[in-house]
Amino acid sequence: MPIRVPDTLPAAETLTREGVAVMRETDAVRQDIRPLQIGLLNLMPNKIRTETQLxxxxxxxxxxxxxxxxxxxxHQPKNTSAExxxxxxxxxxxxxxxxxxxxIVTGAPVEQMPFEEVTYWDELVGIFDWTRTNVHSPFYICWGAMAAAWHFHRLPKYHLDQKAFGVFRQRNLAQASPFLSGFSDDFLIPVSRWTEVRREDVLARPALDMLVDCEKTGPCLLQDAARRSLYMFNHVEYDSFSLKEEYERDVSQGLPIAVPHNYFPGDDPARPPLNRWRSHAHLLFGNWINQTYQTTPFALDEIGRQVTTAI
Structure with missing residues (x-):
């Protein structure tokens, strides 16, 4: 089955060219089926690129x-038109x-600020609490994951002396997890952040299970099983050129930035990068959607009826 999007959404044309099955709203309304309802809270500045990636x-x-x-x-984004x-x-x-x-709650370019100083923090806290009663399975990404983990579990973030930037090898710690079905023992995922969470803090919180970890950049994917929540601290959704664009942007602005780790062939920015994480990105999202489908109530109104005590 295809993804259902608004008829004129720019992402629809891109996805169609790539061979992704897209169903326009005008066609979907003729089908007698209950589609999975997925919301995307897009906090990234380039909303069109992020909505296309996801x-x-x-x-x-x-x-x-x-x-x-x-x-x-x-909050009024500067990089996306009001139209x-x-x-x-x-x-x-x-x-x-x-x-x-x-x-899904995405990352945002505010990671070096204290959470409470982000201009829309109070609204975001309201959204996080709302997911407890109105969402069957939340999926938090990068800064969105750090913000949610701080709000629900008081998992702290720490500033890095150098940006964690590149494509890093990750370790599969939970091969029996349905979210990691089909995953290799180790695999590559893009990382782009100035902050981190630490293993010892995760291990001190029994409600959180560490599913994926990286020797160099720390915890990658956590699960709160009681809440059916996933916390992904890296950018598994990035397309082939996302890190290249970030690198060239920072170089053009004279900012201190290293060549992304393990990204360009031979570490040569003049050579086109190779995408070596695409398959695992599809696996992760496919597994998440499948688990959501298997466990969500058929009647949407039943979501949130049985709520456990928040951490």
């Missing part, structure tokens, strides 16, 4: 998925009465 992974599922694009209402936001995004206030099978 829709690409969600759209590879054999299930029909309806993607709802969400933004915080208290695009009005046409394709809803604020959290506009969708807060809805229930979702899955809900």
């Amino acid at each position: 829709a690409r992974l969600i759209g590879a599922s054999p299930l029909q998925v309806e993607l709802t694009l969400v933004r915080v209402g208290g 695009h936001l009005i046409s394709f995004y809803q604020t959290w206030e506009e969708i807060r009465e809805r229930k979702f099978d899955g809900f």
